[in-house]
Amino acid sequence: MTTGEATLDARALNLELYRSMLAIRRFEEAAYRAYESGEVVGTIHASIGQEAVAVGVISSMRPQDLVFSHHRGHGHALAKGVKPEQMFGELLARAYGASGGKGGSMHITDVSVRFMGSYAVVGGPIPLAVGVALAAQRRREDSVTVVFFGDGAINQGVLYESLNLASIWRLPIVFVCENNGFAISVPTSYATGGAGVTARASAFGLRAEQVDGQSVSAVRAAAAELIEGARSEGRPALLEALTYRFVGHSRGDPAHGLYRTKEELDQWRERDPLIVHREEAGLDSDTCDAIDSETTQSIDDAFDIARAYPRVPQDMLMRDVWGDA
Amino acid sequence: MGRRVSDRTAKLEETDGDAGAAETTYAEAIRRALRDAMAEDESVILLGQDTALGFPFGATRDLVERFGAERVIDTPISEAATMGCGIGAAVHGLRPVVEVDYAGFLLLAFDQLVNNAAKLRYMSNGQLRVPIVVRVGQGPLGAFAAQHSQSLQGWLANVPGLCVCTPATCQDAYETMRWSLRQGDPVVFNEDMRLYRSRGPLVEREPSGGTEARVVRPGRDATAIVFGYGVPRAHESAAVLAAEGIELEILDLRFLSPLDVPAIRRSIRRTGRVVCVSDDPLLGGFSATLATIATEQGAGFLESPVVRLGARHTPVAYDRELEKLTYPSSESLATAVRHLVAGGATA
Numbered sequence: 001m002t003t004g005e006a007t008l009d010a011r012a013l014n015l016e017l018y019r020s021m022l023a024i025r026r027f028e029e030a031a032y033r034a035y036e037s038g039e040v041v042g043t044i045h046a047s048i049g050q051e052a053v054a055v056g057v058i059s060s061m062r063p064q065d066l067v068f069s070h071h072r073g074h075g076h077a078l079a080k081g082v083k084p085e086q087m088f089g090e091l092l093a094r095a096y097g098a099s100g101g102k103g104g105s106m107h108i109t110d111v112s113v114r115f116m117g118s119y120a121v122v123g124g125p126i127p128l129a130v131g132v133a134l135a136a137q138r139r140r141e142d143s144v145t146v147v148f149f150g151d152g153a154i155n156q157g158v159l160y161e162s163l164n165l166a167s168i169w170r171l172p173i174v175f176v177c178e179n180n181g182f183a184i185s186v187p188t189s190y191a192t193g194g195a196g197v198t199a200r201a202s203a204f205g206l207r208a209e210q211v212d213g214q215s216v217s218a219v220r221a222a223a224a225e226l227i228e229g230a231r232s233e234g235r236p237a238l239l240e241a242l243t244y245r246f247v248g249h250s251r252g253d254p255a256h257g258l259y260r261t262k263e264e265l266d267q268w269r270e271r272d273p274l275i276v277h278r279e280e281a282g283l284d285s286d287t288c289d290a291i292d293s294e295t296t297q298s299i300d301d302a303f304d305i306a307r308a309y310p311r312v313p314q315d316m317l318m319r320d321v322w323g324d325a
Numbered sequence: 326m327g328r329r330v331s332d333r334t335a336k337l338e339e340t341d342g343d344a345g346a347a348e349t350t351y352a353e354a355i356r357r358a359l360r361d362a363m364a365e366d367e368s369v370i371l372l373g374q375d376t377a378l379g380f381p382f383g384a385t386r387d388l389v390e391r392f393g394a395e396r397v398i399d400t401p402i403s404e405a406a407t408m409g410c411g412i413g414a415a416v417h418g419l420r421p422v423v424e425v426d427y428a429g430f431l432l433l434a435f436d437q438l439v440n441n442a443a444k445l446r447y448m449s450n451g452q453l454r455v456p457i458v459v460r461v462g463q464g465p466l467g468a469f470a471a472q473h474s475q476s477l478q479g480w481l482a483n484v485p486g487l488c489v490c491t492p493a494t495c496q497d498a499y500e501t502m503r504w505s506l507r508q509g510d511p512v513v514f515n516e517d518m519r520l521y522r523s524r525g526p527l528v529e530r531e532p533s534g535g536t537e538a539r540v541v542r543p544g545r546d547a548t549a550i551v552f553g554y555g556v557p558r559a560h561e562s563a564a565v566l567a568a569e570g571i572e573l574e575i576l577d578l579r580f581l582s583p584l585d586v587p588a589i590r591r592s593i594r595r596t597g598r599v600v601c602v603s604d605d606p607l608l609g610g611f612s613a614t615l616a617t618i619a620t621e622q623g624a625g626f627l628e629s630p631v632v633r634l635g636a637r638h639t640p641v642a643y644d645r646e647l648e649k650l651t652y653p654s655s656e657s658l659a660t661a662v663r664h665l666v667a668g669g670a671t672a
Contacts, residue, residue, distance in 0.1 A: 130406065135413070
């Protein structure tokens with residue numbers, strides 16, 4: 001999937017959206033297998049079930065627009081155009097990886113496609129996105145910055161400081177909250193007072209909307225309006241996408257049984273974004289199957305490409321700390 | 326954006342024409358460095374509270390009149406987001422100077438400074454650079470009590486990815502600020518608040534050096550390793566000691582990170598005796614790092630064990646006498662040096 005305004009016809013666009021979501025799904029499944037086999041170390045946070053948010057928002061952006069992401073950021077990176085082989089390279093600690101093997105799953109950056117990094121302190125990248133939007137405004141750039149964060153970030157104070165700055169300076173920025181209902185194990189409903197993040201954003205003077213995060217078309221429509229409003233009218237906005245992760249928070253917790261019920265998971269699985277999109281866009285199963293086998297193959301190929309590269313060399317240890325070093 | 330600035334600003338003393346080697350204040354030296362950097366480089370912006378007015382120390386006053394509210398940007402009291410915003414703007418082509426009036430307030434922004442400013446370049450394998458300068462008021466101001474009186478330079482020096490400078494004179498403040506605004510990575514510019522009103526000569530010239538430490542008073546008998554306000558304080562000690570026939574060498578570190586270890590080695594090998602001084606507590610304080618390095622570098626040359634002076638292990642009291650008792654003084658430094666020269670090992 002490339003970013004940018006789609007000039008494709010509706011069917012081609014819908015197929016592309018499907019392919020893009022499927023690539024994220026297959027990437028994360030492969031990453032999980034590599035984690036299980038011990039080739040990927042540390043931890044990974046999969047966004048399986050949430051792909052429509054990443055694809056819906058980012059497919060509404062232009063190439064010059066910028067994205068900030070978080071620890072559950074594989075989908076955002078892929079949707080923005082980071083190559084899957086370089087993402088696998090990062091997970092496998094290859095110098096070829098997107099961040100040279102020094103960032104890992106939680107810190108993937110590719111400035112060449114204006115993917116400005118994924119960050120692992122919850123809420124931490126939000127003011128960075130505000131700063132990029134400020135710089136874009138001052139430099140009279142025609143760019144919008146989007147920052148993704150989860151519901152876990154909506155009780156961090158820095159989010160509200162950032163919403164306020166965006167509001168008083170009328171910055172070209174869209175805050176996207178991926179509300180998957182849980183911050184690891186703590187339900188959003190328990191953790192959040194009042195009427196939720198959209199009401200809070202409205203109180204700061206932002207446009208704020210809530211959308212079905214399982215429908216890529218719905219996300220895309222809502223995001224496109226907010227992004228273009230931010231671009232042409234200098235109206236910062238917040239989009240809350242209601243979604244669900246079909247897997248545990250990371251590799252340390254099960255998809256259900258600890259803090260979520262199987263019934264709840266099954267209900268959300270019926271609204272798998274791939275299924276929802278097939279139905280909404282009327283995609284036939286033969287076409288979808290063909291896309292699936294192509295996508296699966298290309299993801300598998302990407303993994304093999306990455307694995308063939310050498311590990312990050314030891315002389316990179318002290319590189320890029322400060323100054324000439 | 327940007328608010329109307331009160332006419333009060335325009336009525337503040339106009340000192341822009343006061344160039345040359347005349348005496349000025351430390352705060353004014355910083356202001357002139359910011360002014361000259363902003364004139365030279367349009368990407369330099371200022372972000373902070375009361376920046377347009379130049380409150381509280383005058384180091385940014387009148388700059389909004391010259392460079393406009395697009396570049397001299399007043400922020401709400403939102404330290405975390407302001408720091409993050411400065412970092413983001415730095416990543417995307419601007420060169421922000423983020424002002425934090427008191428080190429105590431820096432703690433609200435520490436996550437952004439440590440987790441983002443210091444690490445973005447490394448985590449991104451050099452794709453992101455953060456050319457930001459963070460101005461922080463350090464030390465006590467005099468009866469401002471515990472939350473406004475902190476000396477956190479050592480914490481900053483402990484963070485890989487930050488450059489930490491501590492200029493002690495008007496000239497060094499000017500040149501180091503100009504130098505800082507030409508770097509590609511974050512610099513934390515520590516301004517000891519006891520220095521703001523100190524006066525000294527200033528020539529507004531190009532930065533003459535880098536991150537090297539400097540012997541600002543040569544002496545044969547002992548070395549005082551100091552930084553920031555510790556420099557003028559050590560000069561006081563040296564004057565008293567000189568009258569007694571003891572010549573104290575003063576090594577002004579200027580930068581805590583990177584630390585000029587060869588300069589420490591050279592001075593110790595000349596004098597054979599060393600006192601390390603820092604205004605943070607002895608436990609875990611920067612004096613501990615200095616003393617360790619001095620011991621390592623002086624092996625075989627030290628005539629006495631290394632001595633260090635630091636703050637008492639207490640928050641800072643409002644009462645001026647209690648505040649004074651918290652920190653090393655010119656007297657305590659002189660006493661320590663006398664003991665060293667007399668062959669004693671204890672301060």
